Structure formats: C-alpha cells, structure tokens
Amino acid sequence: MSVFVDRDSKVIIQGFTGQHATFHAEEAMSFGTKVVGGVTPGKGGTTHLGLPVFNSVAEAVEETGADVSGIFVPPALATDSLLEAAEAGVGVAVIIADGVPVQDMVRTKRYLAGRSTRIIGPNSPGIITPGECKVGIMPSHIYLPGRVGVVSRSGTLNYEAVSQMTARGLGQSTCVGIGGDPVNGTDFKTVLQAFENDDETDVVVMIGEIGGQQEVEAAAWAAQYMSKPLVAFIAGVSAPRGRRMGHAGAVIAGESDTANAKLDAIEGHGHRVVRNPADIGETVFRAVKEAGDRVGAAS
Amino acid sequence: MDIHEYQAKQLLRSYRVTTPRGEVVYTSKAAARVAEELGGQRWVVKAQIHAGGRGKAGGVQLGTSPDAIAAIADQMLGSTLVTAQTGPEGQRVNRVLVERASRIEREFYLSLVVDRDSQRIVVIASAEGGVDIEEVAGSHPEAIHTEYVDPGVGLLDFQCRKVATAIGLGNRTASFTRLLKRMYRLFRDLDCLMLEVNPFIETEDGDLVALDAKMSFDDNALFRQGDVVELRDFEEEDPKEVEATGHGLNYIALDGSVGCIVNGAGLAMGTMDAIVHHGGRPANFLDVGGGASPEKIANAFRIVLQDPNVRAILVNIFAGINRCDWIAQGVVQAARNQSIDVPVIVRLAGTNVEEGRTILDESGLALIQADDLDDAAAKAVHAASAEGVPA
Numbered sequence: 001m002s003v004f005v006d007r008d009s010k011v012i013i014q015g016f017t018g019q020h021a022t023f024h025a026e027e028a029m030s031f032g033t034k035v036v037g038g039v040t041p042g043k044g045g046t047t048h049l050g051l052p053v054f055n056s057v058a059e060a061v062e063e064t065g066a067d068v069s070g071i072f073v074p075p076a077l078a079t080d081s082l083l084e085a086a087e088a089g090v091g092v093a094v095i096i097a098d099g100v101p102v103q104d105m106v107r108t109k110r111y112l113a114g115r116s117t118r119i120i121g122p123n124s125p126g127i128i129t130p131g132e133c134k135v136g137i138m139p140s141h142i143y144l145p146g147r148v149g150v151v152s153r154s155g156t157l158n159y160e161a162v163s164q165m166t167a168r169g170l171g172q173s174t175c176v177g178i179g180g181d182p183v184n185g186t187d188f189k190t191v192l193q194a195f196e197n198d199d200e201t202d203v204v205v206m207i208g209e210i211g212g213q214q215e216v217e218a219a220a221w222a223a224q225y226m227s228k229p230l231v232a233f234i235a236g237v238s239a240p241r242g243r244r245m246g247h248a249g250a251v252i253a254g255e256s257d258t259a260n261a262k263l264d265a266i267e268g269h270g271h272r273v274v275r276n277p278a279d280i281g282e283t284v285f286r287a288v289k290e291a292g293d294r295v296g297a298a299s
Numbered sequence: 300m301d302i303h304e305y306q307a308k309q310l311l312r313s314y315r316v317t318t319p320r321g322e323v324v325y326t327s328k329a330a331a332r333v334a335e336e337l338g339g340q341r342w343v344v345k346a347q348i349h350a351g352g353r354g355k356a357g358g359v360q361l362g363t364s365p366d367a368i369a370a371i372a373d374q375m376l377g378s379t380l381v382t383a384q385t386g387p388e389g390q391r392v393n394r395v396l397v398e399r400a401s402r403i404e405r406e407f408y409l410s411l412v413v414d415r416d417s418q419r420i421v422v423i424a425s426a427e428g429g430v431d432i433e434e435v436a437g438s439h440p441e442a443i444h445t446e447y448v449d450p451g452v453g454l455l456d457f458q459c460r461k462v463a464t465a466i467g468l469g470n471r472t473a474s475f476t477r478l479l480k481r482m483y484r485l486f487r488d489l490d491c492l493m494l495e496v497n498p499f500i501e502t503e504d505g506d507l508v509a510l511d512a513k514m515s516f517d518d519n520a521l522f523r524q525g526d527v528v529e530l531r532d533f534e535e536e537d538p539k540e541v542e543a544t545g546h547g548l549n550y551i552a553l554d555g556s557v558g559c560i561v562n563g564a565g566l567a568m569g570t571m572d573a574i575v576h577h578g579g580r581p582a583n584f585l586d587v588g589g590g591a592s593p594e595k596i597a598n599a600f601r602i603v604l605q606d607p608n609v610r611a612i613l614v615n616i617f618a619g620i621n622r623c624d625w626i627a628q629g630v631v632q633a634a635r636n637q638s639i640d641v642p643v644i645v646r647l648a649g650t651n652v653e654e655g656r657t658i659l660d661e662s663g664l665a666l667i668q669a670d671d672l673d674d675a676a677a678k679a680v681h682a683a684s685a686e687g688v689p690a
Contacts (some may be wrong), residue, residue, distance in 0.1 A: 020536030110450045137621045150440035154565020159617045182415040212415045235568040238575040246564025246586045276576040277569035
C-alpha cells in the first residue's frame with residue numbers, strides 16, 4: 001500500500017521542460033516512477049524525454065489519466081500551478097519551490113478547502129515510496145523499501161534520518177516531506193493518520209523543527225488514536241529566539257515554540273523522542289525491534 | 300524584512316491611518332527645527348532602531364522646548380541602545396523620529412499577523428495597550444481578543460465591531476472599523492507577516508491614532524513589493540549576514556566557537572544541535588542551499604572565518620541536488636586561497652560522495668574527515684576545545 005503515492009501512480013511534471021524538472025524527471029523515471037507526461041504552457045504537442053508535453057494540466061490529465069503532479073515551477077508561479085492542478089482533478093500535488101509568499105498559500109488553502117487534492121509542500125523535497133515512486137528531488141539511492149514511515153519538514157534532515165535507518169537495514173514505506181514553510185498543504189497529523197491506516201507501515205518517524213505547534217498537536221492525536229509507535233525529533237535545540245533559521249517557518253515566537261518545549265510535550269504524550277539527531281537511526285531500530293517483539297508475543 | 304517605525308507610519312498614512320505628526324532626523328539641529336515647525340508645547344524623540352523595548356531603555360523621551368528636543372536627540376544619535384531585544388551588544392542609533400506629543404485618553408493594543416496554527420491572518424486586540432503583549436497573554440489571556448480572517452471574503456465589518464466592543468470601543472465602532480480595515484488592506488497588499496500598533500490611542504478629542512508602529516514583511520514576496528524593498532536599512536543588519544545573502548548563503552551569527560557550513564536549513568539546525576549535544580557551541584547557522592558551487596563554499600569559509608570566535612569549522616553536506624565533488628573542490632579552493640588557521644572537519648554524504656572524498660584525500664591538506672554526523676560533531680567540538688591551535 002504505502003501512503004499517497006505508489007507503483008500505480010501516474011505522474012505528470014509541471015514546468016516539465018525546465019532544467020531542474022528535466023533532471024529530476026529523468027531521475028524519477030530511472031527509479032521506476034511512472035511519469036506519463038508534463039505541462040509547459042506554449043509547448044503543447046511536442047515531446048520531452050520521449051513523453052508528451054501539454055499546454056494545460058487539464059489536457060494532460062484527460063490524455064494520460066495522471067493522478068499525481070510534481071510542480072517544478074518558480075515560487076512566484078507555484079500557487080497558480082497548484083490551483084490549475086487542483087481544478088484538473090489531480091489527487092496529489094507536490095510543490096518543491098522554496099520561497100512561495102505565505103499569503104499566497106493562505107488564499108490557496110482557503111480556495112482548496114473541501115476539494116480532494118492533497119498538497120505536499122511547498123518548500124518540500126517531495127515524496128518517495130522506495131522502489132515504487134518518487135516525486136521530488138531527494139537522492140533516491142539512500143532509500144530502501146521497508147516498513148518505517150517518515151514525515152519531515154526538512155529535506156536534508158530527512159536524508160540524514162533515512163541514511164541512518166538504511167545503514168541499519170531499516171527500510172521505509174513512504175517518506176513525505178511536508179516542507180519548511182509556516183503555511184503548508186499537508187500537516188504532520190494528516191500524514192500520521194495516513195501511516196496509521198497503512199498496512200505496510202509499522203513504525204513512524206516524525207522530524208520537526210522549532211516554530212508552531214503542528215508536531216505537538218500531531219503527537220497529541222497519536223497518543224489517543226495511533227496504535228503504531230512514533231519516534232520524534234525536533235531540530236533547533238540550539239536556535240536563538242526570534243531568528244528565522246533558514247526555513248520561513250523555523251522561528252521561535254514564544255516559549256512553547258522551542259525545540260525542547262516541543263520535545264518535552266511530545267514525550268509527555270508518551271512517544272519516544274530523540275534529542276541528538278545522530279541517534280535517530282538507533283532509536284528507530286529499538287522502536288522497530290520492540291514493535292516486532294510485541295507482535296511476536298501476541299501471535 | 301523589518302522596517303523602522305517612521306517608515307511604517309508613512310505606509311500607514313498612505314492607507315489613511317492617522318499617526319502623530321512628525322519627521323525623521325539625523326542631527327540634533329534638525330530635531331529642534333522639526334519641533335518648531337510642528338508647533339505645540341511637548342514633543343517626543345524616538346530612537347529609530349528595528350528592535351523593540353526602546354521605551355524602557357531610554358530610547359523614547361519627552362521634551363518641552365526645541366532646545367530640550369535638540370539635547371535629547373544629541374544624546375541619542377550615535378549612541379548604542381541596549382534593549383531587551385537587541386542583545387547585549389545593542390544597536391547604534393543613526394536616526395530619530397521627532398513627533399508632536401499626543402494627548403492620550405486611552406491606550407489599546409492592535410496587531411495583525413499570519414498565524415501558522417490557523418493558517419490565516421488573525422487580528423489581535425487588547426484594551427491593555429502600550430505594554431508587552433506576551434506578558435498580557437501570560438498573565439491574563441482573557442484580556443486578549445482574536446478574530447480570524449477568511450481570505451475568501453476578507454475582514455468583515457461585523458468582525459471589526461466585535462473587536463471594538465471587546466476592547467471597550469463600542470462607542471466608536473465606525474471609526475475603529477475604518478482603522479482596522481485600512482490596516483488589513485495594507486497588510487494584504489504589501490505582503491506583511493506582522494503589523495503591530497502598540498499602542499493605538501484614543502485622544503482627548505476622540506480620534507484614533509497609531510502612536511507606534513512595527514511591520515515585518517514576507518521575504519518571499521519582496522519580488523513583487525518594490526516600494527517596500529526601498530525601505531530596507533542594511534545598517535540594522537549584521538554585515539556578515541548581508542554579505543552572505545549576496546552570495547546566496549543563509550547565515551546567522553551566533554556566539555559559540557564551532558563554525559558551521561551545512562546544506563539545507565533542517566540539517567544546519569540538526570548539525571548545531573549535534574554540536575551542542577557533544578558539549579560545544581555553534582558559532583553560526585549557515586545553509587549553502589542547493590546547487591552549491593565551489594565558489595559558494597569558498598565564500599562560506601570566508602564569511603565564517605570573519606568571526607574571531609571560531610576555533611574549528613565543521614562542513615556537513617548531505618548532497619541531494621548538491622554534488623559532493625563540487626563541495627570538496629570548494630573546500631580545497633578555500634583552504635589553498637585563504638589562511639585557515641583553525642581545524643576543518645568535513646563530513647560528506649549523498650550524491651558523488653566517493654569522488655568528493657577522493658578530492659579531499661588527494662589534496663594533501665590537513666583536513667579531518669568524519670564518517671557520519673555524530674563523528675563529525677564530536678571531532679569538531681574536540682578540535683574547538685583543544686588546547687593550542689592544531690595544524
């Protein structure tokens with residue numbers, strides 16, 4: 001199963017003929033992703049990487065039956081592309097761009113309320129189901145098919161955590177990068193819900209950051225409704241107050257926004273927390289082992 | 300991006316929000332002249348720095364003659380103001396705002412922010428104006444009123460009336476609604492992240508006036524806000540951070556001894572955390588971003604080395620879009636062309652990692668290579684704390 005994308009996902013790329021889009025589309029295809037075409041307004045009717053190019057997402061969806069879109073357009077154009085994808089009925093839209101104006105996202109989310117399109121990002125490394133489908137910019141060779149679900153804000157911390165897991169033979173079911181922006185399409189809680197309902201995920205890792213309460217709210221939800229073990233790391237224990245640490249969303253506004261406050265709150269909800277990012281792999285390993293022991297004892 | 304109070308008030312006036320009459324000046328002579336031109340018997344001199352907490356630090360003073368205003372301005376201009384928000388090093392005052400003093404009947408708090416939890420613009424108001432709103436939130440949260448704006452329809456009149464009544468302005472709902480809706484339009488048009496008027500006042504004559512103003516703008520939207528960009532004051536920013544931005548690097552100075560050069564904001568924070576975990580302290584946050592060229596890495600070294608507290612440098616790269624061989628070339632280039640007299644610890648992972656390690660090995664440079672994040676942080680903290688300066 002996995003969450004949001006799998007081997008049957010039909011992917012189109014918006015901004016298809018651009019340099020980055022081309023590079024990552026080729027990468028994704030060599031990884032086995034079913035890329036079925038792309039959209040570049042004005043270049044409809046041509047082919048790129050041996051695939052059809054369309055003028056609009058609606059055309060692309062009609063012709064190819066695509067249900068997932070990787071949006072590789074500059075930040076100023078990202079929400080327009082996202083709305084176009086949603087109007088065309090795309091099920092999952094992934095926005096990679098870093099630098100989308102936050103009020104654009106506020107308006108876009110309002111517009112999309114009640115529609116079925118799942119937005120991943122912006123400012124996201126993308127989403128990957130190892131061995132099946134990749135829509136994003138992550139280095140695919142560090143991922144390993146398996147049963148740990150990973151959700152993170154940051155791309156590079158996702159790579160760091162995944163490589164620690166892969167080094168211990170722990171594969172991943174799906175890795176979702178929800179992005180580092182303060183207003184994003186899919187929050188931690190929604191991804192935890194999806195992992196809870198996924199038969200191929202046993203343990204979930206949540207990698208958050210300073211700023212906001214999304215991680216704590218997700219942990220509170222998980223304490224009540226999630227049967228699978230949750231391991232959490234929050235980056236930014238060493239971050240100063242009031243400074244934006246790279247990501248637009250990573251700023252400590254109040255006491256409850258600090259990494260330690262969030263880690264304590266998550267621990268208070270009964271979950272495992274990691275205080276040193278170098279310990280993520282080891283902590284997940286122990287959580288998987290314990291979960292396995294429990295399953296073994298029950299059967 | 301932040302702007303000065305006097306600039307924020309200019310923007311408010313352009314949206315027909317009333318502010319006290321005044322002018323920004325750079326000399327004490329000009330301060331006296333402005334006081335005379337404004338007329339009246341009492342004026343206020345306000346230090347123009349981006350940090351808040353000026354009042355308690357002596358950055359806001361009243362005077363009752365143009366000579367007194369000149370004297371206050373003279374003492375403020377060129378001085379370093381240390382407030383609760385500037386940090387111990389303070390901020391130099393290069394300009395002051397001279398305003399005619401207002402006759403205050405009542406003070407209120409009013410702000411608009413993009414609220415990340417509700418993912419909407421929210422209006423925050425309180426009858427307790429002129430004080431630290433976070434303190435009010437802590438001590439008696441019931442004194443704070445919030446109103447969430449639906450971006451589909453914008454701020455509605457009834458919401459404004461609700462806020463007015465909640466803070467005790469039920470007798471002035473019409474003028475308050477005008478004030479708040481103008482602030483909202485400014486907030487939306489100019490891509491603000493935060494607009495705070497603390498206090499806004501009701502004068503003895505019954506007018507609603509923005510006595511102070513603070514604005515912060517969305518950096519991601521500056522591409523379409525040319526007029527706002529014009530208001531940027533680089534002297535309010537750390538020169539190393541400004542230089543870094545010019546090179547496409549995201550740098551924030553901190554007070555530790557381990558310099559950090561990392562790709563990705565999350566990993567940059569994680570690297571700092573690993574350093575702290577090993578008993579060290581990071582000297583900076585630095586994200587080289589995606590597509591880091593050798594030149595970019597060399598620039599990163601130069602900026603990190605400008606900090607005299609740096610005793611070791613940790614380069615931690617997990618290359619996705621980046622390429623480890625380019626990063627390694629940058630490290631070698633920096634080490635050859637710059638005098639690096641502190642130990643350099645390098646951890647490479649991801650795309651083209653073998654090529655990168657080979658470049659470092661073959662360079663003949665005394666670089667300390669690390670296997671993983673934990674190893675890198677341990678080695679960097681050890682190097683920064685070691686007695687003497689290793690090779």
